[in-house]
Amino acid sequence: MRNDLKTMGYLGPAGTFSHCAASIYKKKHPVHLKPSPAFTILVDAVAKKEIDIAIVPVENSIEGAVGIVLDLLSDHATINIIAELLLPVTHRLLVSPGRSLKEITRVISHPQAIGQCRCWLTQHLPQADIIETASTALAASTIAQSKEPWAAIGTAVSENLYNLHCLAQNINDYANNTTRFLIIATETVPVCNNYAYKTSIEFTLLHQPGALYKVLGEFSQRDINLTRIESRPTKTELGRYRFFIDFTGHQDEQPVSKLLSILKQQVRSLRVLGSYPAGD
Amino acid sequence: MRNDLKTMGYLGPAGTFSHCAASIYKKKHPVHLKPSPAFTILVDAVAKKEIDIAIVPVENSIEGAVGIVLDLLSDHATINIIAELLLPVTHRLLVSPGRSLKEITRVISHPQAIGQCRCWLTQHLPQADIIETASTALAASTIAQSKEPWAAIGTAVSENLYNLHCLAQNINDYANNTTRFLIIATETVPVCNNYAYKTSIEFTLLHQPGALYKVLGEFSQRDINLTRIESRPTKTELGRYRFFIDFTGHQDEQPVSKLLSILKQQVRSLRVLGSYPAGD
Numbered sequence: 305m306r307n308d309l310k311t312m313g314y315l316g317p318a319g320t321f322s323h324c325a326a327s328i329y330k331k332k333h334p335v336h337l338k339p340s341p342a343f344t345i346l347v348d349a350v351a352k353k354e355i356d357i358a359i360v361p362v363e364n365s366i367e368g369a370v371g372i373v374l375d376l377l378s379d380h381a382t383i384n385i386i387a388e389l390l391l392p393v394t395h396r397l398l399v400s401p402g403r404s405l406k407e408i409t410r411v412i413s414h415p416q417a418i419g420q421c422r423c424w425l426t427q428h429l430p431q432a433d434i435i436e437t438a439s440t441a442l443a444a445s446t447i448a449q450s451k452e453p454w455a456a457i458g459t460a461v462s463e464n465l466y467n468l469h470c471l472a473q474n475i476n477d478y479a480n481n482t483t484r485f486l487i488i489a490t491e492t493v494p495v496c497n498n499y500a501y502k503t504s505i506e507f508t509l510l511h512q513p514g515a516l517y518k519v520l521g522e523f524s525q526r527d528i529n530l531t532r533i534e535s536r537p538t539k540t541e542l543g544r545y546r547f548f549i550d551f552t553g554h555q556d557e558q559p560v561s562k563l564l565s566i567l568k569q570q571v572r573s574l575r576v577l578g579s580y581p582a583g584d
Numbered sequence: 585m586r587n588d589l590k591t592m593g594y595l596g597p598a599g600t601f602s603h604c605a606a607s608i609y610k611k612k613h614p615v616h617l618k619p620s621p622a623f624t625i626l627v628d629a630v631a632k633k634e635i636d637i638a639i640v641p642v643e644n645s646i647e648g649a650v651g652i653v654l655d656l657l658s659d660h661a662t663i664n665i666i667a668e669l670l671l672p673v674t675h676r677l678l679v680s681p682g683r684s685l686k687e688i689t690r691v692i693s694h695p696q697a698i699g700q701c702r703c704w705l706t707q708h709l710p711q712a713d714i715i716e717t718a719s720t721a722l723a724a725s726t727i728a729q730s731k732e733p734w735a736a737i738g739t740a741v742s743e744n745l746y747n748l749h750c751l752a753q754n755i756n757d758y759a760n761n762t763t764r765f766l767i768i769a770t771e772t773v774p775v776c777n778n779y780a781y782k783t784s785i786e787f788t789l790l791h792q793p794g795a796l797y798k799v800l801g802e803f804s805q806r807d808i809n810l811t812r813i814e815s816r817p818t819k820t821e822l823g824r825y826r827f828f829i830d831f832t833g834h835q836d837e838q839p840v841s842k843l844l845s846i847l848k849q850q851v852r853s854l855r856v857l858g859s860y861p862a863g864d
Contacts, residue, residue: 363822364817365817365824368651368815371648434718436695436716437716482821513804513809514804520796523794524794524797527793529793531823532815533813533825535648537646537648539758539760541645541762542643542644542762544645545813
């Protein structure tokens, strides 16, 4: 470990999809990787500058938004998004060497991984119990330590790391399974002409009819392309939402900087989560 | 069980929040209750008319949308929403009689319940492992059968059902914790003058700039009040979304029926999930 390297936290243990994403990021931007046991601890560590940056999943093309990550971004006013990374997701059925499909009595994995392989499991392992774990890597390490006829849904990284055998590859029900990760820090990203940028904001609306329509109108008038809109509860009462919008452009350039100054007058609260180079 | 009673399915086993919601519904609308082990099986059973109706949670004021339920509504074209029910949620820490707080080494419950008690757990049980289960009721029944110094987060119904002791009430981090349930069937609800109605739709947009803005404009022009907007992935590729909107009014009355006929020409696909009396 070089001392001048930044430290990047990820949801561990080793072998998770977050670890895969962090390893890909590391190829272009040398960093020292550090696992964290939970998203809350990970994001707190960035806010307190105990680590420099962190990589967190924010949405999956099958399962949708990762609610806790949106909530944590919302709760930490000093944190900015500095990059995004798209990771194709393929799931594997992992067992201890020597086990066969028909012996399996239990399949364990993270709820999102289970959700993404639901049809395959129903078809090929109708007899097996399905048990949720905190991560796909934890599921793999459990299998490695257990003598029971169980299987884990996990990554190729976990397969190698825990010396497991792969009974079936690509068991996800949908082929186009991609997870979008955000890289977060307490810094911001200045404009550089070489990149196409995206900006992420979160806001709450005034309690007025057509409030969301008016906000979207400001984007439409300036031909700013929305790439995503997500709502999350404000946690005050049912029926009150916080919106997350991603769109093209950088907050320090027109037309986005003008848009943001107009929006501030139209909403109850607004925070720019960051402007960052759009991922491939 | 009277033979003329409708059968209402819910996510079991007995003692879940779904069971609580079903029991409240039953007080006004006599039904025979039947537990189901999974949302997929439950919604399928309604579509295949194996049961008459089902009650499913669709959003919580803290945790947000229940993604799998939205996806299942979307996948079953014959299913309609016929009613909604709001259930205040309070969580309890349940143990075998005789156990004290300082002995607890592990807390087990459904991931949503754990998420809703995160601060309380960090403050009062920092030493305990947190393990996820498929339902709060399963967690309670596990505690009842175990000799380990473990606790479950669960309901008052589970406490009574499994003869457990409550170590702490209202351990949820936010006071205004409410879950919204939908009652679904293959029938639709005709207009009756005694009720204020809500309508739920799902749609996908044409791939055009400002497409969502135009859709919201049709609501705004007719002073139709949006009560909720939610996006879910279409599962084809990252960045393609399906929208769920709830709003006031009935599909068989103006201005909603006109709105729907206009919207059909502006979107890629549109389905009315149902018009139903607004919950209290």
